[in-house]
Amino acid sequence: MLLIRCPYCEEERPELEFRNAGEAHIARSANMAGETDDDFEKFFFIRSNPKGIIYERWRHMHGCARFFNAVRDTVTDKFIMTYKAGEPKPSKLPGVGK
């Protein structure tokens, strides 16, 4: 069972308290009704599914109930960092060379 740091509670808590909520940084268009079919396809259906670093959303379901973002390595499952919802994609990741 993974330990996940909630950026709101500022504590590492067991995975059981959290729920994954899919890939992060996929913005909903401010003009949703006007989106083209292609744009909607990209927004709704297409996900990066990388081998390696993924940016994803989690919710501290059985804690503060906040949604936040996390950077995780899909190969090792390791959480590299977590940050609050609405904050930009981190430009530098701790402990990652590239």
Next chain:
Amino acid sequence: MSGAFRIPSAGRLSQAKTARFSFDGQSYAGIEGDTLASALLANGVHLVGRSFKYHRPRGILSAGAEEPNALVEIKRDAARKTPNVRATVQELYDGLDAQSQNRWPSLSFDVGAVNDIASPLFSAGFYYKTFMWPKAAWKSLYEPKIRAAAGLGVSPDKPDPDHYSSRYAHCDVLVLGGGAAGIAAALAAAETGVRVILADEQAEFGGSLRFESGAKIDGQDGFAWAQAAVAKLAAMDNVRVLSRTTAFGYYAQNFVGLVERVSDHLKTPGRDLARERLWQVRAKRVVLASGAIERHMVFADNDRPGIMLAGAARTYLNHYGVAVGKNVGVYTANDSAYAAAIDLKKAGVNVAAIVDLRDNPTGPVIDEARALGIEINFGRAVIRVGGKLRVSSMTVQPKNGGGERTIPVDAILMSAGWTPSVHLFSQSRGKVAFNDETKRFVPGTYAQDCVSVGACNGTDGLSATLDEAYAAGANAAKDTGAKTAKGTKPKVDASESWSRGMLGAAPGAGADTTVKAFVDFQNDVTAKDIRQAVHEGMRSIEHVKRFTTNGMATDQGKTSNMHGLAIAAETLGKPIPEVGLTTFRAPYTPVTFGAIVSHARGPLFDPTRKTAIHPWAEAQGAVFEDVGQWKRAWYFPRAGEDMHAAVDRECVAVRKTAGLFDASTLGKIEVVGPDAAKFMELLYTNPWEKLEPGRCRYGIMLREDGFIYDDGVVGRLAPDRFHVTTTTGGAPRVMNHMEDYLQTEFPHLNVWLTSITEQWAVIAVQGPKSRDIIAPLVEGIDMSDAGLPHMSVREGKICGVPTRLFRMSFTGERGFEVNVPADYGQAVWEALWAEGQKHGAAAYGTEAMHVLRAEKGYIIVGQDTDGTVTPNDAGLDWAVGKKKADFVGIRGMARPDLVAKGRKQLVGIKTRDPKVVLEEGAQIVEDPKQAIPMKMIGHVTSSYWSENCGRSIALALVAGGRDRMGDTLYVPMPNGVIEVEVTGMVFFDETGGRLNG
């Protein structure tokens, strides 16, 4: 005397403490502290089981958890029968009752052994090749036969009466393995004051010190030192010592699962004792001290009872005081078997000969064996053995061929060397590295905060082991923030020498002959099978493993993996690391379901949610149904009524007078704040800004893809306050969905969401007399149609308690939903019930509720929709705000496929024969005479007998359904085709006049 093979001067058990036990109905004497295996061996019993595939007679191979052969059933009573218990692990208690497995009619004469003669049929890949076709034969013939013949033990057929417990624990340093290395590491860590857990799978700590008679630490015999050290650890406040505890799984971030066997070793386990305890430990650092496992020699008929690992024979002698034979032979490719021969010889057992594959090894143990007068044969192999139910001789030949010689023996002790136990390290996702010099896989790259010490790290020699382990323990403690240790490192005064051995098949193992030289005893895999797998094209060890099933039994190949790998590598002509090692997976040894499930079974499996009115319904004799975690009153049968009679009566009563219904399980969410209406506009398809406070609206929630996600009536209590209802099952996900958008997409909106499902009890009062029932109890609300019109809500009092009184209807009748604080739910219900009785009202359950709403064509999300239904498909276009610029699902709803012609649409269905009630889920076709497979154009989503309509009614999703009004369609069923007519969805009171009736 506890067995003819007991040597009173040897071992550590107290001869005075006799324990009687039975094996296959025969009574024997053992000693407390014995395992079942040592007690059987003390009585000269080697034959303990039959093998999995060939039903070959099998004996005891090992003295520990790696045992592949000696699997028995332990029976305490009719319900407490445990199959596949390793006799080498099961501790003896007085009265223990064990049975051998996989044999019929008896262990010594087993009919299934015909498989051994017919073995060419059962070679590698046998299942894949033999049972390919005809396909039909698989179900009727192959599978039942294979299932009957396969498997070792028989599952218990009664519920498990024992209880199991579960604990979470945290520590700084978790030490897994309580041999010399683990104890030294634990001492070093514990002396710094950090929190330490030390666990070992055996009843007593000491690991290989149990048999290493030559080890001396701090001036004491090695085993005695271990006991003293563990006693010291156990007395420390910062240390938890767990014996009989197996670390079975190493998970992410140093999360380790352990199972403690609490009472399986007790004669009479107290009712208050759990059988097993699951420990889920989170450790800052883990020290792996899991030791090494001895490998057997791979030679012809190496599975005959009496042939066992040399270290095991030594354990039986030095710990249990049991000689495994009176005239033993030794077959080895390394030094450690010599020590077994020496110990046995010194204890008075005749050692017929040592056969050593090596050409001219030298060393102190060899000198000592020679000095004791033991015959030693270098450069020779055991090519054959005599005896079936017990080994009787070994035939020896120079390894490169030459004259044979047969030596009578009653046991053969073998050792091909020791395999480091890297299972837990590998489970931690560490990568093993092959040491070409010692031919061992040892921990290479670590993935977690752990360290391996001692034999599992490939460290040879007691002195080096203790140095390494003590330093590792101290370092692990330091990493968690500890100060320097105050203790002193244990000092090794004497130790034994270890040397490497061999991997793979020994000469004469019959490369491509019919000879059976077993690699994997538990799955009956021979050297020949592995070679054959390579010849048939398997290249990777993962393929060889699956094709031969080598290492796939419950022992997970603890003794066989390395041999299997070496034989495959040799046949492929590749170095071992290039062929690769299979992945080790949890559990290390089998874990009972009981330990994993613990208390989470029966009523504790899942929480049960009951409404405030539940006790009343129970007292009325309601039948309940499960809806998610809720118990809901399904129907209220009166004397002599079956379900149909009760539901018919309830449905008629609601439309004739009135009915009371417990709707408390409806999800309820309060949406509050200055931007509440804006938020509602975005989350629901409907317009909300203009909804007057005090009015209600039926709302539809979509997912972004445009499909219906949930629905419910929403009341606006104030400009900034909405009382939202959801489906019973949908409440948590709707709340999650709302929170998600509020927190991440629309965080600019000033809104608070609160789940109020359990705060309000909801009593639906529906029917022409509903107002007459409610009105006398209400204060402060104008109950007239003008004061409280259909689809409105008022706050006031009922029976003197606060209420949110909704005028709404899920039946099509004049209706109310009385919300009161849950604590008053039952009292208000009883007051309403008393009023209702004056008018002849009935209580109705969820079944009647379903029928009544279907009579009106009201949908149930999740029953009439399935996640692929749009509002238009469901005929709910009217509920989508056409002028809205945005809401969740607005774009998804407009996708080409979702607006295309011919989509399945929700319609009503009437059977031509009004008495026929369709099955929900039944498929609908246009032409029943078409060839199979028919083109299915839809399916029935809801179907009931409607007593109010005097006929059956149904709802269905049908392709282009709304264009088929009046058409005849067909529902083919096993008993014939049912003719149906497509209709509108409203079956009762089409004009809706009864809402104000």
